[in-house]
Amino acid sequence: MNIPFTATQNPRKKPEDHNLSFGTQFTDHMFLMDYAPQKGWHDPRIVPYGDFSLPPSTAVLHYGQAIFEGLKAYRSKEGHIQLFRPKDNFERFNRSAKRMCIPELDTAFALQSLKELVRIEKDWVPSTRGTSLYIRPAIIATDPFLGVRASHTYRFFIILCPVGAYYAEGFNPVKIWVTKDYVRAVPGGVGEAKTAGNYAASLYASEEAQREGYTQVLWLDGKEHRYVEEVGSMNIFFVIDNTIVTPQLNGSILSGITRNTVLEMAKHKGLTVSERRISMDEICQAHKNGSLSEAFGSGTAAVISPVGTIRYGDEILTLREGKAGPISSMLFDEITGIQYGEKQDPFHWVEKI
Structure with missing residues (x-):
């Protein structure tokens, strides 16, 4: 045509x-x-x-x-x-x-x-x-x-x-708020589709988080309200015991293009990655024992967004004194370097116009 x-x-x-x-x-x-x-x-x-x-x-x-x-x-x-x-x-x-x-x-x-x-x-x-x-x-x-x-x-x-920049913070770490009262998607629903209704359903909790001084909502699973799924505009990653951990795709999590980019880049750099279920209880315990070294989100809008604070009920988890970690910084530099044509693209991700 x-x-x-x-x-x-x-x-x-x-x-x-x-x-x-x-x-x-x-x-x-x-x-x-x-x-x-x-x-x-x-x-x-x-x-x-x-x-x-x-x-x-x-x-x-x-x-x-x-x-x-x-x-x-x-x-x-x-x-x-x-x-x-x-x-x-x-x-x-x-x-x-x-x-x-x-x-x-x-x-x-x-x-x-x-x-x-x-x-x-x-x-x-x-x-x-x-x-x-x-x-x-x-x-x-x-x-x-x-x-x-x-x-x-x-x-x-x-x-x-x-x-x-998508966030006013730019590449500086954002604060995210874990909602226990609302869910974004449920198994068998349309959570993995990029459809308008998913975002309309997220607005109420997002407004509540922002009133509390937080940038985004971290959603838990719709069945047990225990397992991490994704942030409002990002997939989420945690670095635990030097392993990059992200929730596995399960039908209610968006299959992010940048999420996949992070996983491929991390493997390319020789880092260990794990896609699996991860509960907020595990995150809190990892923070207490010092094995949680950083957290970050990934998405088209922000590319990589370090997470400096996570609020889960009465618990407030502060990571790296509110500063970006080495892994999120490296991933941001490598991915944006390819996007702007400053670094080699061994993955053939870029299409020139």
């Missing part, structure tokens, strides 16, 4: 790199494509960024049939623009689509469309270290119908957003 392009007549002012926040400023153009049973995915186009016109009865507004992804484009010192693991993102996108009864995409064409959009918007990719172009592909159900069933029609779109 060809991709027609309609240029904006009202270009936006591009923000300075030092004024970038996260998720608030968008580029001039977006990619759209629609689905109908008789046509399949059709009518791909790049058009000026703008509003959608949807009837109040649109299915996504009532039943939440929506999925999304998040990835980034980076500008190297030489001025090249490169994507980080985009094929993996679109493969996960299709897994989410299947779980949410949404027609799957041709991942090769989706990647081609993304690259064409980024080429058009190349001047929006910031160049300062620590900045990037955040990419948000999404699909929403568009049937004008009130009834609990899968939609017959859909819209796929990609929007772009120049961004700075």
